[in-house]
Amino acid sequence: MALVSMNELLAKAQKEHYAVGAFNCNNMEIVQAIVAAAEAENAPVIIQASQGAIKYAGIEYITTLTKIAAEKASVPIALHLDHGTSFAQVMQCVRNGFSSVMIDGSKHSLEDNIALTNKVIEAVRPLGVSVEAELGKIGGTEDDITVSEREALFTDPAEAERFVQATQVDALAIAIGTAHGQYKGVPKLDFERLTQIRERVSTPIVLHGSSGVPDEALREAISRGVCKVNIDTNIREAFVKAARLVLEENLKEIDPRKMLGPAREAATAIIREKIRVFGSNGKA
Numbered sequence: 209m210a211l212v213s214m215n216e217l218l219a220k221a222q223k224e225h226y227a228v229g230a231f232n233c234n235n236m237e238i239v240q241a242i243v244a245a246a247e248a249e250n251a252p253v254i255i256q257a258s259q260g261a262i263k264y265a266g267i268e269y270i271t272t273l274t275k276i277a278a279e280k281a282s283v284p285i286a287l288h289l290d291h292g293t294s295f296a297q298v299m300q301c302v303r304n305g306f307s308s309v310m311i312d313g314s315k316h317s318l319e320d321n322i323a324l325t326n327k328v329i330e331a332v333r334p335l336g337v338s339v340e341a342e343l344g345k346i347g348g349t350e351d352d353i354t355v356s357e358r359e360a361l362f363t364d365p366a367e368a369e370r371f372v373q374a375t376q377v378d379a380l381a382i383a384i385g386t387a388h389g390q391y392k393g394v395p396k397l398d399f400e401r402l403t404q405i406r407e408r409v410s411t412p413i414v415l416h417g418s419s420g421v422p423d424e425a426l427r428e429a430i431s432r433g434v435c436k437v438n439i440d441t442n443i444r445e446a447f448v449k450a451a452r453l454v455l456e457e458n459l460k461e462i463d464p465r466k467m468l469g470p471a472r473e474a475a476t477a478i479i480r481e482k483i484r485v486f487g488s489n490g491k492a
């Protein structure tokens with residue numbers, strides 16, 4: 209199958225009350241793990257590339273690997289730019305074959321975020337490419353801020369309504385208490401805020417920083433309207449743990465495949481688990 213945009217995947221997820229997993233890739237083994245997991249669970253899936261992934265692997269390698277994976281796969285796959293930083297970067301990804309992009313204007317004022325998002329939508333929607341935007345600031349677990357400082361960065365429901373009216377964006381990432389990376393404690397999500405946002409906007413909602421969020425909280429967020437869930441850190445943890453085990457058990461190992469093969473299997477296993485939590489298994 210050719211790569212698809214996120215729109216058809218998210219529309220079905222929203223209607224049937226599950227979420228599509230959006231998994232970050234950084235190399236061939238992780239692309240293969242995401243596709244193997246999606247096929248084993250018969251689930252639609254989003255493969256996404258972060259700024260770090262683009263720097264590490266390059267846009268062309270990511271696009272080529274993912275296109276081949278999608279062509280061979282029996283499930284629908286979207287290739288999505290994660291936290292796109294500029295109009296130029298978005299266009300470069302689209303020219304290379306990405307079927308979906310995120311333009312992260314969350315560091316700008318509301319009006320500037322709207323203007324940047326609209327500029328992207330105007331350019332890529334005619335090409336059938338879907339667009340995700342971010343409102344509120346999600347940030348990282350390593351950010352040195354207090355709980356109340358983080359809460360001040362949460363998405364404001366009234367602003368979300370204004371943003372969606374002004375952009376008609378395809379998917380909206382919101383800040384309700386999650387953060388990127390490994391949590392120190394257990395993250396506490398502001399479900400009430402999520403519901404308030406859902407009541408004001410019908411756009412598919414995206415949860416970032418979802419690694420380390422308890423399964424029950426993920427299910428609750430999905431029941432309240434989240435239909436795309438982003439996972440990166442859990443894949444890194446599983447991948448590196450398995451690779452490390454191989455090396456620790458055989459200090460003389462020199463074959464990268466002996467290390468990367470089990471790492472790929474471990475990544476597949478965690479992605480399959482997440483797909484089941486999101487309820488997207490059997491939905492391809």
Ligand code: G3H
Pocket residue numbers: 232258259260261290291388389440441
């Ligand atoms: O956006 C969140 C990613 O998990 C961070 O990725 O370190 O690959 O840029 P990166």
Ligand code: 13P
Pocket residue numbers: 232290291387388389390415416417418419438439440441442
């Ligand atoms: P985690 O690494 O915390 O799972 O976050 C992933 C993410 O939000 C990518 O955009």
Ligand code: ZN
Pocket residue numbers: 291346388416417438
């Ligand atoms: Zn993110």
